[in-house]
Each structure stands twice: as structure tokens, then as C-alpha cells.
Amino acid sequence: GGVVPEIASRKHIERINYVIEDALKQAKVTLEDITAVSVTYGPGLVGALLVGVGAAKAIAYAAGKPLVGVHHIEGHIAANYIEHQELEPPFLCLVVSGGHTHLVQVHSYTEFEVIGCTHDDAAGEAFDKVARVLNLPYPGGPQIDRLAKEGQNVYALAKPRTENPMDFSFSGLKSSVLQFKERCKRRNAEFVPADLACSFQETALKSLLSRVVYALDHVEGIRHFVVAGGVAANSRLRTLITETVAPNYPDIEFTIPPLSCCTDNAAMIAIAGTIAYQHGKTGSFDISADPGMELE
Ligand code: KG4
Ligand code: ZN
Numbered sequence: 556g557g558v559v560p561e562i563a564s565r566k567h568i569e570r571i572n573y574v575i576e577d578a579l580k581q582a583k584v585t586l587e588d589i590t591a592v593s594v595t596y597g598p599g600l601v602g603a604l605l606v607g608v609g610a611a612k613a614i615a616y617a618a619g620k621p622l623v624g625v626h627h628i629e630g631h632i633a634a635n636y637i638e639h640q641e642l643e644p645p646f647l648c649l650v651v652s653g654g655h656t657h658l659v660q661v662h663s664y665t666e667f668e669v670i671g672c673t674h675d676d677a678a679g680e681a682f683d684k685v686a687r688v689l690n691l692p693y694p695g696g697p698q699i700d701r702l703a704k705e706g707q708n709v710y711a712l713a714k715p716r717t718e719n720p721m722d723f724s725f726s727g728l729k730s731s732v733l734q735f736k737e738r739c740k741r742r743n744a745e746f747v748p749a750d751l752a753c754s755f756q757e758t759a760l761k762s763l764l765s766r767v768v769y770a771l772d773h774v775e776g777i778r779h780f781v782v783a784g785g786v787a788a789n790s791r792l793r794t795l796i797t798e799t800v801a802p803n804y805p806d807i808e809f810t811i812p813p814l815s816c817c818t819d820n821a822a823m824i825a826i827a828g829t830i831a832y833q834h835g836k837t838g839s840f841d842i843s844a845d846p847g848m849e850l851e
Pocket of ligand 1: 651652653654655678679680682683694695696697700784785786787788789790817818819
């Protein structure tokens with residue numbers, strides 16, 4: 556029902572050379588054509604990170620190219636520059652992935668300030684866990700997204716509460732879904748899975764967006780709002796942002812990345828590395844996998 560770290564690392568070892576060869580072939584370039592090698596070295600699962608860092612160092616060393624280390628979340632944020640080349644910091648970014656739920660003030664291409672974060676589960680993690688409660692396969696986010704379209708928001712679930720109005724919390728909501736299902740079972744009562752998916756999704760997304768709205772209302776000088784990460788692929792979240800949030804803020808620009816740039820991809824690490832390289836950053840060959848690396 557999720558990623559098994561040992562299997563993930565082994566698969567990375569098995570596949571990485573093929574992936575790199577294939578990427579070069581599809582891009583119609585050779586290693587000689589490349590300016591620098593960029594690699595994500597944290598945060599994440601240490602085994603998988605080690606394989607990537609090892610491969611990147613080997614390529615960079617053998618080809619005599621600089622090595623640029625990238626923070627995974629910096630990559631998610633940079634994914635927005637792929638389609639929106641006019642996008643420039645400063646902007647406020649909601650980062651919602653399987654491992655992170657952050658509100659980030661992107662002050663410049665290389666300076667980030669986290670002004671809100673989750674106290675427990677990440678948003679994507681909550682989608683994945685609730686999907687498991689509904690017996691849906693992993694990853695659960697796209698499954699809930701699809702099923703919720705067939706349902707209605709009719710079940711009252713626990714609304715996430717946090718002391719800091721820009722922080723997030725999803726474990727109470729996730730437990731509330733589980734308890735609801737167990738209560739139905741005990742009482743031999745039927746429930747409609749699509750309605751439960753829809754009720755969960757609406758509650759989770761409203762909680763995400765209430766933090767965004769608070770930040771837009773209270774943080775000085777925001778002119779641009781951007782989303783990033785796997786959960787940014789959620790169709791309902793995209794609709795809510797464009798149809799219910801954006802119209803209330805005519806002076807703020809809203810950017811949503813294309814679907815292909817939301818979930819994990821190598822292009823986002825490449826573009827983040829390109830930007831870091833253009834700003835004078837090249838990593839030494841001393842970098843190593845850092846599973847708990849901080850964005851700031
Ligand atoms: O950013 P990402 O690809 O990997 C991490 O860095 O974690 O995000 C993966 C997460 C998973 O939890 C997945 O269920 C969620 O993003 N996700 C979605 C959707 N597509 C992917 N969640 C809600 N709706 C979606 N359409
Ligand atoms: Zn990611």
C-alpha cells in the first residue's frame with residue numbers, strides 16, 4: 556500500500572542506467588552536450604537518494620562536468636518555470652506532495668522561507684491513506700480524485716485545526732474517515748464510497764485553501780501565487796483555485812503547473828539545477844544523500 560524502501564532502492568539500481576540512456580536518446584543529446592549534472596540529494600528515502608547521487612557523481616566525474624545538488628522541494632517549485640518561463644520570484648507557493656505540505660515564500664530563485672507546514676501527515680499521504688481505507692490502489696490521490704467526481708460531500712468529517720493559521724494537519728481527518736467506516740461496519744450500515752471520497756477530498760482541500768487565503772490576506776506584498784507537488788494534479792484543487800480563490804484576488808496572479816510537472820519528474824530537478832548553476836551554485840563532490848534536508 557505504499558513504497559517499500561528496500562524494493563525502491565533496488566529498482567533504482569536496476570533501472571537508472573536505462574533511464575539515463577533513454578533520456579539522452581529522447582533528447583537527442585550526448586553527455587558531451589550537457590553543461591552540468593543536477594541531482595536531488597534530499598529529502599526522501601535514503602536508499603533511493605544514494606543511487607541517484609552515486610550515478611550523478613559518476614557521470615559528472617567521468618564527463619568532467621560540474622555537479623549541482625538540488626533540494627527535492629526546490630525541484631517541485633521550479634517545475635513551474637518549465638511551462639511558465641515568464642514566472643519570476645518573489646511568489647507564494649503551496650507545496651503539496653506525498654511527503655510535504657508547506658507554504659513557502661519564494662523570495663528569489665535560491666531563497667526560500669517556510670511560513671507554514673504540516674504538523675503530522677502530508678496532504679498526499681492523507682489521500683494515500685484514505686484511499687487504502689476505501690480499498691483503492693496506491694498511489695491513492697488520483698483514485699480519490701476520480702471517485703470523488705461520482706460522489707457528494709454529505710458526510711461530516713473532522714476539520715483540521717491548527718494553532719498557527721498557516722499550518723496544516725491531516726491525521727485527524729484521516730482518522731475521522733477510518734472511524735466513520737468502522738462505525739458503519741459496527742452498525743451494519745452501508746456507506747457510499749464515492750460520497751466518502753468526495754467528503755474527504757472537499758474537507759482536505761478546503762483546509763488547504765483556507766491556509767492559502769489566510770496567507771494571501773495577511774502576508775504583506777504577495778503578488779503571485781503558485782502551486783507545486785503531486786497533489787497540485789488534483790482536478791478539484793485546480794478548479795477551486797481558479798474558480799473560487801483567484802476571482803477574489805484580482806491583483807494577485809495565479810499559476811498552476813501543467814499536470815505533467817506536478818508529480819515527481821526529472822525535468823523539475825534539471826530546471827532547478829540549471830537555475831542554481833546560473834546563480835553560481837555548483838556542488839562539490841562531497842554532497843551525499845540527506846534524507847531530512849531542510850528547504851531553508
Ligand atoms: O510530488 P509527488 O509526486 O511525490 C512526492 O514528492 O511525494 O507526490 C505524490 C503524491 C501522492 O501522495 C499522490 O497520491 C498524490 O501526490 N497525488 C494526488 C493526485 N495525483 C498525485 N493527490 C490528489 N489528487 C491527485 N490527482
Ligand atoms: Zn516529490
